Amino acid sequence: MRVLEVNHLKKSFGAVQAVKDVSFQVEQGEVFTIIGPNGAGKTTTLEMIEGLVPPDQGDIKFGELNWKKNGDAIKKKIGVQPQLSAMFDLLTPSEHLQLFASFYDKNRPEEEILKTVNLTEHKDKQVRNLSGGQRQRLAIGLAMIGDPEIIFLDEPTTGLDPQARRNLWDIILRLKRLDKTIILTTHYMDEAEQLSDRVCIIDQGEIVTIDQPDALIKRLTVEREVRLSFLEHEEAAINSEKVLTELSVVSRIDRDSTQLKIWTEDPEYTLLELFNYTKQQNYQVDQISIREMSLEDVFIEFTGKEWRD
Template identity: 45%
Template sequence: MVVKVENLKKLYGKFEALKGISFEVEEGEVFSLLGPNGAGKTTTVEILIGLREKSEGKIYYFNKEMEKIDKKIKSVIGVSLQKTELFRELTVIETLKLFRSFYKDGYDPYEVLEKIELVEKEKERVKNLSGGQFQRLVVGLSFINDPKIIFLDEPTTGLDPQSRRKIWDIILEFKDKRKTIFLTTHYMEEAQFLSDRVCIIDNGEIIALDTPQKLIENSNLETIIEIDGVYEKFGKIIGNRTLVETNDPNSLIQKLIENKIENFTVRHPTLEDVFLKLTGKELRD
């Protein structure tokens, strides 16, 4: 067990941002924390890395209770937050060397440069990097100390699919090395593809925790028909789509055709469907 929290609470005045959540994160797994905006994901991460104080509860790292996240723990964790400010006038390699100097042990900056595929940008100033390049640099900084656990708080938000996939590759490489990844994300396919286990949180409470496949299997969801457009009489409206759950897809398809509705997809339920069923919201809400 790498990280464990018991009855973790966070209060801001009378508002309970976290209402007593408990979970464990095992060595070598990708553990994803999912929830709509305001659910408590970032608050949880910031408490675990020592940026915020908990109100109640217990935190354990490597089976040892931590009243505060001390320097010893901070030396073996890596962090990539949603918003990261860097020295914009420094070059990429200068930035890597600077962050490496903060730690006793870690990777050679040039090795990190290769892992994040920014060798050709070695002497480029940070301010001139594209969004995808900047985010790969931030992820590179999160593991430059060769941490035992890496916290990635929405590391691919706003990136193009190619840049996102490169970060996925980095995550999977570290998973292969038995590193532990604590991930929050706004992309459900990302969570389903990368995660060993998924913890769904809403309104400061955990409402589900299991492997992606078991969450889907235990949801009791039937066949999903996704219709392009808004058709309230058929199902639930999500943006400009209509989602219908059915155990008799053939009859429903016939009804759609009779109503001259032809733009629809028949599919098995996904983690996104489970999330929607449990929270009543899309992940980006």
């Protein structure tokens, strides 16, 4: 079931066209991730959908509901992770949850949320004494308290250490299991790859592509990179390189001393041919790996830009 439809959204701030023409649809239960470099227009897109920033053009529909006619009904359907500055240093997680719960007609139980975001042990600590990761988890808890159908998380893991990021990933997957729809922005490619049902790459206010992470990666993986090294001196690598050059599936080989990097359309056939040869010659292959393509490769391919966190 389609829960959100965004059509031809546009937004400028003075001369800056933050969002040029953005359209997409999100289905119930999806983790839909918007990725893009700094200033790509992710936050502006999210804030228009959340009703915080009015679009210059375009429309936003939550099923049959739109912001002009059904603002109150939409507010009950969505949960927005508050900026950390919207929290009160002297209140505890438990008190925050009770305060935010009072804004909604229906709530999820406080204990369940504390458990989901791993804050049960810290529920009575003042927020000023919580770590960055604990505060981020509380922000997600606050986005859940009104039992929304759709949860918006704007860069929830930025600035967290790897362990805290992974804890947040678990929480996002737990929300998905509750059949919540999650719309996420992130700077982290691995995060988008791990969590998303679909990824929307946005650059300079425009959508570059939208697809499942695997499908995006598959679109690129006509070729794979096989790496191997030999135990012997360079001769084994030099002679193997000559043999591999003859194979039509191999497009390029880089050699560095006893190491080879081979770009091939058919890694299995390439390795079989190579092993026939190395066995004949009694060369000892030391290490082999086949490099998997990542969403980062996809990003570079589509935008022509290097990815940077």
